[in-house]
Amino acid sequence: MSSSPGPGSSAPFTLTGSLQRLFSHVRIENLVAGLSGGVVSTLVLHPLDLVKIRFAVSDGLEVRPKYSGILQCMRSVWHQEGLRGLYQGVTPNIWGAGASWGLYFFFYNAIKAHRKEGRQTELSSTEHLLSAASAGAITLCLTNPIWVTKTRLVLQYSTDPTKKQYKGMTDALVKIYRYEGIAGLYRGFVPGLFGTSHGALQFMAYEKLKRDYNKYRKMQSEAKLNPLEYITMAALSKIFAVATTYPYQVIRARLQDQHNKYDGVVDVIRRTWRNEGLSGFYKGMVPNLIRVTPACCITFVVYENVSRFLLEQ
Template sequence: MSSAQGHGQGQGRGQRTAAAIADPAEAPVRGSLWKLFSHVRGENMVAGLCGGAVSTLVLHPLDLVKLRFAVSDGLELRPKYHSVWHCMKSVCQQEGVRGLYQGVTPNVCGAGASWGLYFLFYNAIKAYNKEGRQTELSAKEHLVFAAGAGVMTLCLTNPIWVTKTRMVLQYSADPSQKMYKGMVDALAKIYRHEGVPGLYRGFVPAIFGTLHGGLQIMAYEELKRSYNKHRHKHSEAKLGPLEYITMAALSKIFAVVSTYPYQVIRARLQDQHTSYKGVLDVIQRTW
């Protein structure tokens, strides 16, 4: 009996060895993936999630204004706004302060999830590529890693952004006349009437938009490295709160100025009041 068991175990080991020999490419791939995910740190995700959620909650009214201006195309059903202040004032007069926070739930959820996942993926990729390396990462590498993390994040969060856009662009002051009653209701109705493609409207320009995060991270890392070099310190040396805020603000301005047109295209593709055939159609009709 023991001889048979030994023979069976030997056969099992032989089969596993043969399988490994038959497909030697699998082992390095599994090893690389394991090494990559071994660099995942939960604190990066938590920090990004909390930071993204809090900042979005505070700045949501400005995001609402930005979206309403982005889709302004002369349709009769859209209110006409002359300035940022006029838009905020008009919304407050019609719906109260609560109107300025229309769509805030998917915005907070989307921002929290996006920044949390983004930092999780970005730091894992960066740590994986820095392992055993003596030289600093280049600006190009920071951009590529950040863009890759952005695409991975977008695949998981695009439906939330479609929901946010749809809810922000509900202009009626009467709640009973609004198509979407909340985030879950919007997700369900979009899926029911438009299917999965409806949840991924604006995905193509949003892929280009991952450069936004990439440019921001690249600029931030380069600013931090240059500043620490000026102070004769290591590139990863910690900075003060004001220094972090200043560099984050400058890198954000750089990214926004560089990629803003994509946000207009994405918003118009996700708008429920106007139908476009695709990115080129949006560009032609907007231009």
């Protein structure tokens, strides 16, 4: 006799009940606050993101411009294409960052509240890590096509607009889907999935720093901090996460790059190691740190204040 649940089994209802409890914890305020933080930080710091990606894929191909440093790269793009050049790919970046931060905070807070339901004790660091990893995986499934289009737009080097492969975000999405299918829109998904560990480590560190600091102040763990304190917690947690997981961003950018073809993650790792050594996996890390640390601080300060304001309303 089959052991699968029959019509009278309670398993489907248990699953339904669990999902209902999870969704009872979702708050649109977290989505709006996270989206606001992502959009503001992206608008301010997109040029540094462009520089980071161009350094990350600098593998010696003739098609690529040669840059000696961050400032020289920014000056070169400015002289050739002006402000528009520095903001290539900003549209999908705004969509991607806004959606990613909004959805991340949205799912993270719901999962965290669901785990804490009916408990008097605080969540452990491992539980924060798992909550953030789950939120990151869900968010990546929804936003990966946006990140592919951003990478493609950022890596259009020609100063002649007629030679550019994509006219904008929508054109890139349509062309990638038309010529490469769903697989093209999900290039870099595997290293991106690994990259959820980046967000998970960051949120784990951020929550622990806040909790330990409030214990030191003899305050409740969720007590409000001032902007400088939020900035400090966000910066320390981001530096920790970047230093731990940066190579996946190089691998992901190279998989999404239209100028070079790889057979998958293992091929990227093998060729990067053979041609560039260990340093190849850390290309672009300095401009990335210069960009993501203030971006993270802006995002978290905006998020904490907007979400608290909206929830109080």
